[in-house]
Amino acid sequence: MNRSIKTLGICLALAAGLSLSMPAFAATTLRIGTVLAPNDPMGQGLEKFKAEVEKATNGEVLVQVFHNSQLGDTTEMIDQARAGANVGTVTDVARLSSFVPSLAIMSAPFLFDTYEQADKFALSEQYLAWGDELKEKSGLVMLASNWYQGPRHALTQKPVSSPADLKGVRMRTIGAPIWIETIRAMGAEPTPIAWGEVYSALQLGSIDAAEAQPTAIKGAKLYEVIKHVTKTGHIQLVTALVVSADAWDQISPENQKIVRDLAVENGRYASQLTIDLGEQALADVAANGVTISEVDLAPFKEAVSGVYGLLELEAEAAVVNEVLGR
Template sequence: MRSLGLCAAVMTMCAGSAPAVAETMLRIGTVLAPMDPMGQGLEKFKAEVEAATKGEVRIEVFHNSQLGDTTEMIDQARAGANVGTVTDVARLSSFVPSLAIMSAPFLFDTYEQADTFALSADYLAWGDALKEKSGLMMLASNWYQGPRHLLTQKPVSTPADLAGVRMRTIGAPVWIETIRAMGAEPTPMAWGEVYSALQLGALDAAEAQPTAITGAKLYEVVKNVTKTGHIQLVTALVVSAEAWDQISPENQAIVRDLAVESGRYASRLTIELGEKSLADVAASGVSVSDVDLAPFKSAVAGVYDMLNLNAEVASVNKVLGR
């Protein structure tokens, strides 16, 4: 009996000293460079989630398309892999069409406006619908990557200057129709292929936010950056719903709160580094210019009607009190 008691005591001691087993592992990827604000935000998110959940939720971060292009990572997550990514919300609109409003042209004037709307009841309800319809869980939708500008080989002053220009854009309807309305030929392509496509002439142009221009060194393969800011790139952190459901409700609340706070951290970095990025682009010899936005705004005015987003525009205006 003493022997059995000793064994029990040893087992109890071993159990007490055993390391906690991670409740789940989330592998979160991005197509951007590690020093991009999104990459820095994800590293902060990783550290704070692991600390706050006492290691019960662990996160691995993969930069520079190590887990594939954004679409490939989304497909992996939908298939049930413990994968997540930071994605433009328009890619998710094939499941919940209303989500396309976050990428609508010339809709949000500031990051603060987008952040406010991303936490509104209407928007959060669309996020809930996304889980049901796609197998993706949206943790936060306030990860701001900056204003999208035109990257071209020839100067651009009006939409007419974009006639016949093959321009890389994101392969979602609101992006495609916005670029087409602005006068160019929208050409969806994986982000990791854009540099070589511009270099070899397979593309004539692209559109990107300042930190991505420097992160991908696109200033080496274009001659002009025109500051249209036609879309404010507000992105979402999404993960596999199957992996998400393995996390306890208490830890889910922690993870979602930290996703919002890390999104704000990354967004502040985006804003701080954006002007420096453009200055660096100009210093490299690329022409960086402002332009009269009125013709571009007029050109894209029909996109809301075309994609049936007028009700969503009204929701944005109501939330923002305008």
């Protein structure tokens, strides 16, 4: 009998040891923040993503969505996630290029002509391989990279018809090399600041200009502090939904697949909203007294053509062209 008790004790100890060494896939909450307003297409897409994930996983994966920079600026949320906090966000992919340099190509100037091209490339084997490197090198997991926020246009206090008109203009942009060098090549002085500070910076004159997509111009009410929107469309803002690897690893493989699939599906939903609402957003901005102008893009394309070589992205550009068959 003593031998039976001893054997039982050993079995229980082994079972306890195994339970400690194996991941426990209990209910997990993903906290996802955005700097944008709840009615922005990205905000609407995240709310739909939340509802569908919770339903499809039977509540085993919960999603909390935080709008309007409640969890901080995008860079701050990325830093929190890398430090192990349960935080995710929708980010321009260029911010992730400090970990995987090739990812910067997604934000390269005048690269994609349509959302469909960006969506195709974001799901290509080549791009997904770069995404897989991200977890190992940064502690971030990219769920999907097809969340389209629209074309970035120049927002200024004076008319713009060529790169020469931007000389000396302090223009807010995203603080990643591809963005900074693109804005510099366009003739302006790139000035990275947090998105939540753009309105007041324009209002106070600490910056002269900004660049943003139509829905964000409207959502942030920038029409109150600018006079001109020039439709340069210099970068198509294709963003990624990323989460902390620590939180992601608490989810079962079966539920991980569900979450990834829904991230792609709702990326397409949010992107279509962006496309559908974009022109109306510009019309609303115009109705508030802002001049919306078309412009000859040829001088701008010529001005930024050297950015690819400067940042050593020619090979990645060739990969994009191969995937898109052009």
